[in-house]
Amino acid sequence: MSFVTIERKILEKNDEIARQNRQLLQQHGIFSINLVSSPGAGKTTLLERTLEELGDSLRVRVVEGDVQTDFDARRIARYKVPVVQIVTHGACHLEAKLVQDALSSLPLADTDLLVIENVGNLVCPASFDLGEDLKVVLLSTTEGDDKPLKYPAMFRNAAVLVINKIDLLPYVNCDVAALRRHALEINPALRVFETSCTTRAGIPEWCAWLRAQAKRQP
Amino acid sequence: MSFVTIERKILEKNDEIARQNRQLLQQHGIFSINLVSSPGAGKTTLLERTLEELGDSLRVRVVEGDVQTDFDARRIARYKVPVVQIVTHGACHLEAKLVQDALSSLPLADTDLLVIENVGNLVCPASFDLGEDLKVVLLSTTEGDDKPLKYPAMFRNAAVLVINKIDLLPYVNCDVAALRRHALEINPALRVFETSCTTRAGIPEWCAWLRAQAKRQP
Numbered sequence: 243m244s245f246v247t248i249e250r251k252i253l254e255k256n257d258e259i260a261r262q263n264r265q266l267l268q269q270h271g272i273f274s275i276n277l278v279s280s281p282g283a284g285k286t287t288l289l290e291r292t293l294e295e296l297g298d299s300l301r302v303r304v305v306e307g308d309v310q311t312d313f314d315a316r317r318i319a320r321y322k323v324p325v326v327q328i329v330t331h332g333a334c335h336l337e338a339k340l341v342q343d344a345l346s347s348l349p350l351a352d353t354d355l356l357v358i359e360n361v362g363n364l365v366c367p368a369s370f371d372l373g374e375d376l377k378v379v380l381l382s383t384t385e386g387d388d389k390p391l392k393y394p395a396m397f398r399n400a401a402v403l404v405i406n407k408i409d410l411l412p413y414v415n416c417d418v419a420a421l422r423r424h425a426l427e428i429n430p431a432l433r434v435f436e437t438s439c440t441t442r443a444g445i446p447e448w449c450a451w452l453r454a455q456a457k458r459q460p
Numbered sequence: 461m462s463f464v465t466i467e468r469k470i471l472e473k474n475d476e477i478a479r480q481n482r483q484l485l486q487q488h489g490i491f492s493i494n495l496v497s498s499p500g501a502g503k504t505t506l507l508e509r510t511l512e513e514l515g516d517s518l519r520v521r522v523v524e525g526d527v528q529t530d531f532d533a534r535r536i537a538r539y540k541v542p543v544v545q546i547v548t549h550g551a552c553h554l555e556a557k558l559v560q561d562a563l564s565s566l567p568l569a570d571t572d573l574l575v576i577e578n579v580g581n582l583v584c585p586a587s588f589d590l591g592e593d594l595k596v597v598l599l600s601t602t603e604g605d606d607k608p609l610k611y612p613a614m615f616r617n618a619a620v621l622v623i624n625k626i627d628l629l630p631y632v633n634c635d636v637a638a639l640r641r642h643a644l645e646i647n648p649a650l651r652v653f654e655t656s657c658t659t660r661a662g663i664p665e666w667c668a669w670l671r672a673q674a675k676r677q678p
Contacts, residue, residue: 248466280499281582281611282603309583311610332613334552334583362611363583364499365527365552384602384625385500392529393499393580395550407602410631 256370259338263373266345267356272303273456274356276336276372278396279380280389281362284406286314287439288380288448289357293321295442295449300354300456305344307336307361314359324348335366338373354456368395375455376401383407384414387421390428397428402435404448409438474588477556481591484563485574490521491674492574494554494590496614497598498607499580502624504532505657506598506666507575511539513660513667518572518674523562525554525579532577542566553584556591572674586613593673594619601625602632605639608646615646620653622666627656
């Protein structure tokens with residue numbers, strides 16, 4: 243049996259559990275996103291600003307994925323939001339089974355939005371469906387405008403791109419117009435937001451979009 | 461046959477080829493580093509500043525690893541340095557076999573320093589020995605000071621930590637003392653440099669160290 247066969251079986255098994263997760267979330271009318279990025283692009287901070295902006299307008303639940311530590315779940319728990327930490331102990335991405343287990347410990351009956359924050363990795367999480375409605379890829383301006391071309395799978399598989407840390411633009415070598423162009427070249431259907439978690443620029447627009455998506459669920 | 465068995469065999473096979481690479485590089489008296497980081501931490505830019513600073517003092521060869529595109533090899537080729545681009549076409553790390561193939565197209569007879577720039581990924585490349593003398597992990601201040609604790613394997617397996625983009629410290633939420641402390645907690649033997657590729661701070665010290673290492677080769 244070849245490695246490729248094993249890999250295909252792992253992905254097939256993952257996809258089957260992802261389907262079950264998706265069905266469960268849809269039954270509860272929950273809008274769900276899988277938040278992916280490089281380490282340090284600002285996923286957890288964006289989530290903190292999002293929770294502040296949303297206030298009581300959406301009932302949010304969070305699944306935090308990390309290679310190690312429960313730092314992120316502790317940060318989110320301060321916002322009085324139900325959160326489950328998954329520690330992968332070295333694994334480079336979340337899998338549907340881990341999310342399935344996490345969902346069993348979250349109150350789903352009264353939930354509008356589920357945010358799954360993936361492991362910081364711009365490559366591997368692109369291949370693993372978790373059962374979410376869509377992937378949101380976060381890219382910070384400090385990473386440079388060539389990243390969509392260099393890591394195309396993630397931008398191809400995402401529905402939304404959040405360009406974060408726009409407050410740092412005066413200090414870094416990043417052409418946002420080029421970044422947008424490169425990303426749309428890979429995936430013309432991408433919806434793009436620009437945010438700063440320091441100045442809060444773009445956070446209201448991003449949250450308005452989340453609210454609109456959550457309200458569209460049956 | 462289980463997935464774990466397959467994975468172990470892949471790593472064993474990789475380690476065998478890495479041993480061959482190491483022997484080849486040692487036979488030529490070449491000092492070699494495997495440069496690893498998140499996407500956008502500044503690996504290629506550090507390499508550009510390094511080549512400028514080293515000038516003719518070391519004969520450098522470069523292997524560029526990317527998921528997609530040959531942008532980085534083109535950037536390095538401007539410095540008139542022999543460079544080979546490896547495109548992994550989706551794979552999240554370099555493997556020893558890919559480096560072995562790349563080495564066969566580089567002039568090794570008159571080489572002091574080989575730099576292998578890995579795929580931007582703070583997780584997967586930690587597990588794959590390429591035959592290098594040591595791993596250098598680059599972490600930018602924009603990624604935050606908690607990363608050594610959240611991605612410990614890379615910091616455990618590296619011999620050197622370069623804290624990059626220190627010019628951005630006034631604008632980002634990063635405590636460098638805490639970053640150092642976290643990194644040394646994971647790996648007390650880490651040698652730490654602080655650099656800015658914009659102001660060139662720390663580049664002379666980093667290059668002096670590279671020169672000293674290269675001169676120590678037989």
